Amino acid sequence: MTPPQAHTPVQSGSARIGLGIVEFIIIIALMTASISMGIDSMLPALPNIGQSLAVANPNDTQLVIGVYFLGFGICQLFFGSLSDAYGRRNILLGGLAFYTVTLFAAAWSGSLTALLVLRFIQGVGAAAVRITTLAIVRDCFGGREMARVMSYVTIVFMIMPMVAPFVGQVIVAHSNWQWIFIALGIASAALLLIAYLRMKETLTDNERLPLSVSSVISGFKTVLTNRVTCGYMIGLTLFTGVICAYIVSVQQVFGEVYGLGEWFPTAFAATAAGTAVAQFANGYFVRSFGMRRISHVAMIIFTVLGAFGYVAGSAGLPSFLFTYVLISVMLMMFAVITTNFMAISLEPMGHLAGTAAAITSSISTTGGVLLGGIVGQMFDGTPQPLIAGFTIFGALTIAATLWAEKGKLFTHPGDSPQLEPGMGHV
Structure with missing residues (x-):
């Protein structure tokens, strides 16, 4: 039997993984950032990729982003269960290895089809990294300490959409798009080496859960039969x-x-900065006004702005300033809505919150990629399809929220001190 004192370092925060707190935060943040870099650094290169691979329809280059999201969304659920059964480190190393190899391979793609296959696999690897890093933080920290660590990690994640397009722009300006994948591959290989040398397993053998199809099915049943969770998951x-x-x-x-x-x-980075500001403002005001009041107001504002923008665009191409400000404000509302909707959806789940989070994230990401891809393919040389898609999604979200809340917006019994049976504070 292991002596009691051997358990002490395992239970003490970042020491559980064998790292100091600063090194722990930096490594986790960089791994999370590598996922965002795999998306946003591609944006300036899409026209170059289309020309290089002789893509006939410019809209098809959108799939370079879309299939990455698709692989990322579909596989999150599976990696959550796998990491619970086989440990965080094994799944993390495997995911980083997949990610690294396919990044390098993508640089030698000779066709759009080959590139898309590799991008899908990159999304699979990114899903493994995302799920295991979140699980590692949860293994090492709890309560306020977990929130503090995740806040630092989230700051880095928010910075990436501001930096990544500049990196891609610089690379395509001085070389070709293949070097974006090579640069990302080198960074991912470095993270793989760091993880292999520095990170220990955080899930002990006695904490592991047997891999069970029945547990996954049970989790789906719980999520899909709870009105609040299901309604907000649709949103x-x-x-x-x-x-x-x-x-x-x-x-x-x-x-x-x-x-x-x-x-x-620069324009993309400024919009990303706006969403970051909205996230911080939400964190400040949510204690005073509640998740439902803030998110319900935000989704109504989002939908009204979308309808206004579409009507304005019907009279002719709006100015860049009008379209840019409209989209930027709508995305600020998006940031507020999604943050609160995720928290609200998990309120009724109690001890199933981890499983419910994986299911909700997997379903919403996969479904959202398909819906967003449909809107993207409708691009006709104007912003109208994008604004129309925003407006329709906003209106459908209002309908889903009304269903979840039985026709009552802005408040809910769960917002008051007296909670419904089975519900808990987020």
Whole structure:
């Protein structure tokens, strides 16, 4: 039997993984950032990729982003269960290895089809990294300490959409798009080496759960039969469609319709900064006003703005300033909505919150990618399809929320001190 004192370092925060707190945060943040870099650094290169691979329909280059999201969304659920059964380190190393190899391989793609296959596998590897890093943080920390660590990690994740397009722009300006994949591959290989040398397993043998199909099915049943969880998951799916439609279309809208050229990364970064500001503001005001009041107001504002923008665009191409401010404000609402919707959806789940989070994230990401991809494929040389998609998704989210809340917006019994049976504080 292991002496009691051998358990002491395992239970003490970052020491559980064998790292100091600063090194722990930096490594986890960089691994999380590598996922975002795999998306946003591609945006300035999409026209170059299309020309290089002789893509007939420019809209097809959107799939370079879309299939990555698809692989990422589908596989999150599986890696959650696998990491619970076989440990975090094994799944993390395997995911980083997949990610690294396919990044290098993508640089030698000779066709769009080959590139898309590799991008899907990159998304699979990214899902393994995302799920295991979250699980590692949860293994090592709890309560306020976990929130503190995740806040630092989230700051880095928010910075990446501001930096990544500049990196891609610099690379395509001085070389070709293949070097983006090579640079990302080198960074991922370095992270793989660091993880192998520095990170220990955080899930002990006695904490592991047997891999069971029945447990996954039971989790799906619980999520899909709870009105609040299911309703807000539908909203999350629709708003994942919003961000996916934006990401796959933004280069064409800003770069081609409005001819931003080398200013595209700056415009993209400023919009990302706006969503970061919205996230921080939400964190400040949510204690005073509650998740439902803030998110319900935000989704109504989002939908009204979308309808206004579509009507304005029907009279002719709006100015860049009008379209840019409209989209930026709508994405700020998006940030507020998704943050609160995820928390609300997990309220009724109690001890199943981990399983429910994996199921909700997997369904909303996969469904959102498909919906966003449909909107992206409708690009016609104007912002109208994107704005129309935003508006429709917003209206459907209002309907789903009304269903979840039995027709009552802005408040809920769970917001008051007296909670419904089976519900808990987030």
